[in-house]
Every structure is written in structure tokens, then in C-alpha cells.
Amino acid sequence: MNVSSVKGSMSISSSTSTWKAGDTISDQFPAGLRVLVVDDDPTCLMILEKMLIACLYKVTKCNRAETALSKLRENKNGYDIVLSDVHMPDMDGFKLLEHIGLEMDLPVIMMSADDGKQVVMKGVTHGACDYLIKPVRIEALKNIWQHVVRKRKNEWKEFEQSGSVEEGDRQPKQSDDADYSSSANEGNWKGSKKRKDEEEETDERDDTSTLKKPRVVWSVELHQQFVAAVNQLGIDKAVPKKILELMNVPGLTRENVASHLQKYRLYLRRLSGVSQHQSNLSTIISAQDPTFGSLSSLSGLDLQTLAATGQLPAQSLARLQAAGLGRATAISGIPITLVDQRNIFSFENPKLRFGEGQQQHMTNKQQVNLLHGIPSTMEPKQLVSLRHAAQSIGNMNMQVPPHGAQSSQNNPLLMQMGQQQQQQQQQQQSRGQILVDSTINHAPRLSSSMGQPILSNGIATNVSSRNGIPENIRAPGYSQTPSMLNFPMNHASELPGNSFALGSTPGVSILTSKGAFQEDVNSEIKGSGGLMPSYDVFNDLNQHKPQSWELQNVGMAFDTSQHSNSLQGNLDLTQSALGQQGFSSGQMNGHNRSAAVASKAMFSTGDVKELGSAQNVNQHLNNLLVDNTIRVKSERVCDTSPANIFPDHFGQDDLMSALLKQQESVASSENEFDFDGYSMNNIPV
Amino acid sequence: MESKHVHEQIAAMRQSFFNEEVLNENFSQLEQLEGKDNPNFVEEVFTMYLRDSIAFLETIEEAMKTIPIDSIKMDSILHQLKGSSASVGANKVLKEVNKTRQVLGKGNLERTKASILELRKEYDSFKAKLEPYFQLKQANSVAQEK
Numbered sequence: 001m002n003v004s005s006v007k008g009s010m011s012i013s014s015s016t017s018t019w020k021a022g023d024t025i026s027d028q029f030p031a032g033l034r035v036l037v038v039d040d041d042p043t044c045l046m047i048l049e050k051m052l053i054a055c056l057y058k059v060t061k062c063n064r065a066e067t068a069l070s071k072l073r074e075n076k077n078g079y080d081i082v083l084s085d086v087h088m089p090d091m092d093g094f095k096l097l098e099h100i101g102l103e104m105d106l107p108v109i110m111m112s113a114d115d116g117k118q119v120v121m122k123g124v125t126h127g128a129c130d131y132l133i134k135p136v137r138i139e140a141l142k143n144i145w146q147h148v149v150r151k152r153k154n155e156w157k158e159f160e161q162s163g164s165v166e167e168g169d170r171q172p173k174q175s176d177d178a179d180y181s182s183s184a185n186e187g188n189w190k191g192s193k194k195r196k197d198e199e200e201e202t203d204e205r206d207d208t209s210t211l212k213k214p215r216v217v218w219s220v221e222l223h224q225q226f227v228a229a230v231n232q233l234g235i236d237k238a239v240p241k242k243i244l245e246l247m248n249v250p251g252l253t254r255e256n257v258a259s260h261l262q263k264y265r266l267y268l269r270r271l272s273g274v275s276q277h278q279s280n281l282s283t284i285i286s287a288q289d290p291t292f293g294s295l296s297s298l299s300g301l302d303l304q305t306l307a308a309t310g311q312l313p314a315q316s317l318a319r320l321q322a323a324g325l326g327r328a329t330a331i332s333g334i335p336i337t338l339v340d341q342r343n344i345f346s347f348e349n350p351k352l353r354f355g356e357g358q359q360q361h362m363t364n365k366q367q368v369n370l371l372h373g374i375p376s377t378m379e380p381k382q383l384v385s386l387r388h389a390a391q392s393i394g395n396m397n398m399q400v401p402p403h404g405a406q407s408s409q410n411n412p413l414l415m416q417m418g419q420q421q422q423q424q425q426q427q428q429q430s431r432g433q434i435l436v437d438s439t440i441n442h443a444p445r446l447s448s449s450m451g452q453p454i455l456s457n458g459i460a461t462n463v464s465s466r467n468g469i470p471e472n473i474r475a476p477g478y479s480q481t482p483s484m485l486n487f488p489m490n491h492a493s494e495l496p497g498n499s500f501a502l503g504s505t506p507g508v509s510i511l512t513s514k515g516a517f518q519e520d521v522n523s524e525i526k527g528s529g530g531l532m533p534s535y536d537v538f539n540d541l542n543q544h545k546p547q548s549w550e551l552q553n554v555g556m557a558f559d560t561s562q563h564s565n566s567l568q569g570n571l572d573l574t575q576s577a578l579g580q581q582g583f584s585s586g587q588m589n590g591h592n593r594s595a596a597v598a599s600k601a602m603f604s605t606g607d608v609k610e611l612g613s614a615q616n617v618n619q620h621l622n623n624l625l626v627d628n629t630i631r632v633k634s635e636r637v638c639d640t641s642p643a644n645i646f647p648d649h650f651g652q653d654d655l656m657s658a659l660l661k662q663q664e665s666v667a668s669s670e671n672e673f674d675f676d677g678y679s680m681n682n683i684p685v
Numbered sequence: 686m687e688s689k690h691v692h693e694q695i696a697a698m699r700q701s702f703f704n705e706e707v708l709n710e711n712f713s714q715l716e717q718l719e720g721k722d723n724p725n726f727v728e729e730v731f732t733m734y735l736r737d738s739i740a741f742l743e744t745i746e747e748a749m750k751t752i753p754i755d756s757i758k759m760d761s762i763l764h765q766l767k768g769s770s771a772s773v774g775a776n777k778v779l780k781e782v783n784k785t786r787q788v789l790g791k792g793n794l795e796r797t798k799a800s801i802l803e804l805r806k807e808y809d810s811f812k813a814k815l816e817p818y819f820q821l822k823q824a825n826s827v828a829q830e831k
Binding site: 040041042043044046047050051054085087112113114134135136137138 | 711714715717718723726729730733734737761764765767768769771772773774
């Protein structure tokens, strides 16, 4: 049976792969449901596997979250549902949940022996479909298929609803549409909608699945256009119709925009909440002496938290801690970990693509969490690596963090560096190193805007971002950036899809980006000449393209950030601090605020440039997204409270917004840590 | 006849576990998962459980020796132990784990130590009871195959 088709509809590819009417799956369903179960306890894992097999599901088991994520990334449409334990050593179950939500948009069920209300609530807020208390009974497992069906159904409904509402508006556009929102779909939707009401979910699913709902792929460019349009209108005034007009994309329907907007809004909201939390943390950290020593302490703290949150891979954590404490080995260790982090980050990037369609947008929380999660992990590491990098390079890279949301990570390092040399951004070499280390800089662009969703950039090439960022380390994306760095690794698998055409090696990508990035980048790239060498360090790590993105991004961001550098001085520090904490998002907001204002102007310019180049380079998904986000954010930052800065941008946006938010919050209220979903402080060790 | 006798013996042992609440209904669930293609499933699970939980207990006992005790780490281990004990149906062990967590949460060092001793005792007793049970089962099934 093609259980795989269940996910099919969610993917960008044609929905035909999904359940088709008359498909034999419906008869056999839920048998054959592809379940991925993650639990670090082998006894429980064994029992669960047995139970799931008894339910006639197709089971894949993992005892580590990282393994599970890579499996999911390798085979995006290979699973229908994920069962995950909450407490795992390498990554917090909630972090994993966020990742999955952002990147794959699969239903996730959490499990735990803990039945405390808080934990269950956390599961809900993070977007879990269900929460099972251990010991899990087989009866509970027999019904998990309902979540798969429900999700698919909601996807369709969303589509339909947006379609039916827009019917009038869309009519004129439909003639233009070739791929999206064809009137046929509309008719189908309506039909299916009615049918849904009457029929069972399963049937509905089959029926709706037959509709070839064209899935709008929210590519980076598209999303950037979207964000640009939204910014132009103002988040409050942005109505789908106007956005659509501004975007002027043939084939895009009002419904597409409407649903995307909805997600974007949720995303922003989530980011603001999370970023606040992060900013609070950042504040705390920044308060500390940015010297390495303090960093270490922070790092330890952050690391734990991060580790707890799951973002920080266990090994990274170990490394970071080692680095923080002993500095000695940190750097070497970190790059690797960073890479991991990058990978994590990469997840986010794919998410941004919206390739999965609106569904990707899962929940704000998920996105937000994801973002936050990432930064946090990154930060500790980043800190360490940054430190080293900074110290070794002795400069500016501190500023780099600001480049993107990566700030969190970069921040620590950046801070230190920034303090020393905010002016020295040009020290590409150091930058490069920092970038390398902190991978954070994925979002070079971000830094300019305030640390915006560095994530998107971050993924690309942390290294590159460094170069560009040095100036603006403002590190909005601080916490995020660090994570971004990590992403590359994870992303590796995903990135390929992300159209990041960057070379396989970071170095290569950097070069590539150079070409791609006209104007800004070119200059940046040159500047980053120094980086290249450092980037090589990551080469091993950055096998994934994502890394290259970052570089590119960095380049781009760099230009824009140039302006902000001056402004960013303070921010950078804060950001670095933030980075250290890992909750850069929170801090960033505060910082971002001030930075935002400053960078806003600058960033806008930069954005434009980047946008132009980015658009030329489709591959720079992250960058673009980041840029836009940043732009949006910077604008928002000034105008709105951090909380609403980020619309529901998928993954990347979240990152960006988180970053921005961080900036803002830093400026506004250092301790606005609104970490609802993420209780970084209470991560069980 | 011999096998029947053993069979009865096994059944009696099993029943006594339930009566004494050494095992709870989750154990039955596991038994239901056993089938022709995996006749020793329950035993495998228990072997795994016993092996992992002894490691947990030892870690906990070690952690108790350090000053100050790393209660977060301990709680994390206890949490894991709770999950696996619950999943296999080790009722009494589970109860002791919960008690220990509670006491640990309150910060009472002495009582925590005492509770851990109790937990260890319960675990050892559990192991002592279940192992012969499985051995008997195994011997019986082998005999029956013959």
C-alpha cells in the first residue's frame, strides 16, 4: 500500500502521490502506517516497537534524536508519524518536535513517564499532536493513525477554505494560473469540502487527495517577495489581496497568500514570545563579563540548557563545555559540533521553503521553538568557538554574529570580539574563523538587520557570514546564528534540495556565492578572502551546502551590516552575550531594537541589494529569506514590539524573527524572555 | 506430565507475582505481544530491563556519594528508571522509584539515601523472583519442543 502517499500531499510534489480515491490504502489503513519511534531507553523502545508491529504498522526505531532527524531528513516522505520520548540525552524531545514540525511537518506524539501538567502543556504548546504517558498501552497506539488523517484533512481544509473565500478574487487570476489554484481545484475543493462534512475523515482524505491541489511552493524568493510586500503594507495592514498584488506573481492565488500570511503571523507571534525569552537569557549572559572566563561559565550554563533543549548535540555540548572550560580543545571540537548545529539549522531552511506547502507552517510554536532551540545550542558552542576564533583572530568577528539571527552564537564571540574591534570587521580572517567557528553567521544578512533570522543565512555559510558580519555583529541572530551553523550539517541532506547551489565545500560555495552575489557579495567575498582559509576548517564540517550559503549570506549581509556596525557596537556586545547564553533570541530583540532602528535603514538597502542578488541566485534561499526577514524585522522592530515582529514565517522566518526579536528585546527589555514553549531554565538534566 | 507440572508451577509463580503486586497489568500487555515468531519476547525485554536498571542504580548510588549530590542528574536517571519499570510492569520497583524521586525533590538527603536503599532492595528482590521464573519458562519450552 502506498502509505507513503500520505505524506505525498504535503510535499511540494504533486499531490497525486497522496491517497488517491480508490486507493487500496484506505482499505488497509491504518495498517502499514510508517511510524518512527524515538526513545533513548532500549527497554521502552523494544516494547514500543513490538506494540507498533502488533498494530500492523511499519516501524523504524531510533534511540537518539539525532539519528531520528537524519532519518527523517533523508527520507522526508518516508514516514507518516513520529513517536518521541520527551527526555533524551542528546536532544530534548521538544526540540526534536519543533524540528520535525518545521522541517517535515509530520504529526508528532510525545511520550513520557512524566504526567505532570506542565510537561503535557509543553507538549501541546510545542505542537505535539498527542501526549502519551508511559507505560504506553497498545490501545493508545492503535489510534495514533487518527493524527495522520487529521493533519491531512486540515491541510486540505486550509486549502479549501482559503480557496472558497477567495473565490471571487481568484477568478480573475485563475486564468493566469497555470499551476496553482486552478479553477478546477477550486471546484474540487468545494466539492471535497462538502464531502468532508458528510463523509468520514478517511474518505474525505481519499477524496480530497484525488484533487490535484496544486501546492504552492514557497521558495525563498517567493517568500521574500511575500515578506517584502507585507513589510511594505505593514504587518497590520497586510491583507492577502494587496500582498498578492504587490507580489505580482503569476499563478499565485489569494488563498495561497492568505494561508501563508496566517502562518507567517503565527510564526512571528511565536518568535516574539520565544525571542523574548531568549532575550532575557541573553541579557543575563551579557551582563556577565564577556571574557572568556565568563563565557565559559555561561557556556556551561548555556550548554546545559541548550543541551537540555536538545538543540545542542550532546557532543557539541561536551565540546563546548570543554571549550568553555578548557578552551583548549573547544575549537577543534566545536567546528564539528557546529557543523552539527548547522545541520540542525538546515532543517529550518527547508522549512522555510514552504515547499511542503502551507502545512509546513505547522505551528508557530514549533517554528519558534525550533528557532530558538537552534540558537541556543549554537550559542554555547558558538561561544566557545567564537572565543577561540575571536581570540585567534583577534577581531571583529564578534560582530559577525549580528549578521544574522545567528547572533546568539556569534554573540558571545562577537561580543568579545566586537568589543575589541567593532571596527575591525574587515578582518576577514578572523571573521572567517569566527564564522567558521560560530557557524552562526549563516545569516550575514541578519546581522545587519539585527540579527534577524540568521538562520536562513546561517545555514548557508557561517563562514561567509562572518566576513560580512564582522561589522555588524550586532548579532541579532545571535542565538540563532549559532544554531545556524549547526544546521549546515543537518541540512546537508536537506539543503541539496534547498536549491543552494553552493558548492559542496564551503570554500567552493563561498566562491560560488561570490559570483552569485553581485555587488555586495563581491566586495564581501573579497573581504572574506581571509575567511576562506578558515572556512576550510569547516570544509570537513560543511560538506553540506548550507554552509556555503552562510558564506554567501555573510557576504551579502556584510555589506548591509556595514552600516549597522557602527550602531551595533553595543548590540554586538549584547549579542555576544546573548550568544553565549544561547538565548540569543531574547536578547537579540532588545539589541535588535536599537540595532534594528539603525540597521533598518541600512538593512533595507542591503536587503534590496541582497534581494536582487539573491533573486539571481535562487540558491540562496536562506539568505533571501533571512534578508527579507531581517528587513521585515528591522522595520518591525522599530514599529512594533518584538513580539510581533515575525510573522509566521516558516522556519527561516522564525529564525529571523527570533533574531530580530532578540534584538529588540535586548534593547527594550532585556529580560523579556518570553520563553513560553521553551523553558530553557527547566530543562531536566 | 512433567511438563504439565512445570507448567503449573510457572503459572503459580506468575500468579503470585500479581498477587504480591510485584508485577502489574503492563506485564500482561507484554505477554500479549509475545507470539510464535517471538516466543521469548518478554524474557528479552526483562533481560534488557534488568541490565539497564542495575546500571542506573549503580550510577545513582555513586552519585549519592558525591557532595553535593547532583540531584538533577539523579532525577533524570530516576525518571528513566521510572519509565522503563512502568513499561515492564515492575510494580514495586516503580513505587520505590517514585518515592525516591519525591524525597529527592524535597531535598532531604538522609531520607533520599534511605529511599535509595529501599529501591535497591526492591530491585534485587524483583530480579531474584523473575529470573527463576524465566529460567523455568525457558527450560519448559525447550522441553516441550522436544
